[in-house]
Amino acid sequence: MRLRPRIVLSALGVAFTAYLGIGWQWWEGGFADHWAATAGAVALYLATSWLSIFWGQRSGEALQRGLVDDTGMTTGVGGPTLLPAWVAGLALLTAAIVPSVVWASVDEAGRTQPYATWTIGAIGALMVIVVVRRRPVVAATGIALLTLQGAVWIGLLPVLSVGLVGSIVWTAMAQLLMWSTDRASRESTQLTRLQRAASEWLASQAGRQRERRVQVQRALAVAGPVLARTIAAGGDLDTHERELARLAEGRVRDELRGRRLLDDDVRGVLEAARQRGANVTVLDEGGLDGLGERGLRAVRAELADVLRDAQSERIYIRTAPHETVAVTVVGRSREDGEDTVDLWREIALPVPAPDAEKRSAGAGR
Incomplete structure (x- = not known):
């Protein structure tokens, strides 16, 4: 006892x-x-x-x-x-x-x-x-x-x-x-x-280090062949190789700056936009952290549809913390010597399904 x-x-x-x-x-x-x-x-x-x-x-x-x-x-x-x-x-x-x-x-x-x-x-x-x-x-x-x-x-x-x-x-x-x-x-x-607090900080740092390693590996997978060719040629690339380098740079930037926005469809339309000469910038500044995989799929599918029909010379894709908007897409082009906005699209945050809300409320209790 x-x-x-x-x-x-x-x-x-x-x-x-x-x-x-x-x-x-x-x-x-x-x-x-x-x-x-x-x-x-x-x-x-x-x-x-x-x-x-x-x-x-x-x-x-x-x-x-x-x-x-x-x-x-x-x-x-x-x-x-x-x-x-x-x-x-x-x-x-x-x-x-x-x-x-x-x-x-x-x-x-x-x-x-x-x-x-x-x-x-x-x-x-x-x-x-x-x-x-x-x-x-x-x-x-x-x-x-x-x-x-x-x-x-x-x-x-x-x-x-x-x-x-x-x-x-x-x-x-x-x-x-x-x-x-x-x-x-x-x-x-x-x-x-x-x-x-120290344990949580160390865990978050370890998570960030793993994420950075994954991003570096993806960047090397995308840009590795182009970098190897550039080094072998001493920087003397022909027109086709320079175009490949430009596309590889865009893919690397997308992976580093907006990974949560990307899937195969989004990567494909981004590549197509760059191949036709558009300058595309993808920037994730938060706002998607609370979304589950289903919500992310919905946002990515709508983003791919928007970009598939875009004809702008410069396209800016940005996420930021907002109550109702998940992604903002802005397209700009020059017409008659003036810079105009020819694309503006806000992708709304998906509404959680009722059963998911009930499960979340039950977990909170």
């Missing part, structure tokens, strides 16, 4: 408070005349301590599901949660009542004896629990009330010598430990986020 840290710490808290509450030498203090009040004070202390330990604890599973905000948890989703206000108020009431009831139940000479001063350690332990449960102001107020009662019933210096200093130190150390562990938790969370 695997014990969780919370279970172990809670069990230790119960055992320690039980020892402080009922392990004192009650038979030596002459409590017979006030046994009911003393027993009530002990019962109040034990009930309050155990409520402070257990009440309002939420499981790590609920925090992991996002049902509870775990901001500032000492140990992430398994850390202590905020003590409910009414339990914190009960702890403050206990700190204000229990010491006075016990000290009022014994004579003046016995108030500095262990059977009467157990309340100092008991209230100190209770305030430590309150600190751990995220109520430091309540804990500080409880220690102040304990100090005030000790000064009234015993005297300030005597009460400091019989355990008040220890209770103050316990509470202060608990708060310092909470601050330290909270800071460590925040830094750990920040480090985890940085590591995740």
Whole structure:
């Protein structure tokens, strides 16, 4: 059986408070005349301590599901949660009542004896629990009330010598430990986020490197023969070879700048446009990233139809992020010495099919 840290710490808290509450030498203090009040004070202390330990604890599973905000948890989703206000108020009431009831139940000479001063350690332990449960102001107020009662019933210096200093130190150390562990938790969370961001960046860089390698391989496949011929000829190409080089350059630019727009039909019409002398520019600046393969096929088919009938001297094909337009095709030609637009076509973004929308919505849920 695997014990969780919370279970172990809670069990230790119960055992320690039980020892402080009922392990004192009650038979030596002459409590017979006030046994009911003393027993009530002990019962109040034990009930309050155990409520402070257990009440309002939420499981790590609920925090992991996002049902509870775990901001500032000492140990992430398994850390202590905020003590409910009414339990914190009960702890403050206990700190204000229990010491006075016990000290009022014994004579003046016995108030500095262990059977009467157990309340100092008991209230100190209770305030430590309150600190751990995220109520430091309540804990500080409880220690102040304990100090005030000790000064009234015993005297300030005597009460400091019989355990008040220890209770103050316990509470202060608990708060310092909470601050330290909270800071460590925040830094750990920040480090985890940085590591995740670094992993995502490395993955994206690896993807881009693979994509660049693929593009270079395609460029070499297209332009390799022309480059080899150019090198072999020392750049002295005839008219036909220069035309082949121009077409190869256009194909390479298309592969590098607008690969998502290309399929066999689009490549064919682009090649035909260049062979008739047109200057074609393809530029993909985004806007197609959210499209699936079906949407891309529709856009490419419409682009091929547009280019098949185009007669412009210069053709610009461009994609950009837009709400409704996927691709813009502009054609320009010179007529009577003036540059005019003789082609303008906007290819709309495909509308997702209803079943695809339902699947996407289901995946989102």
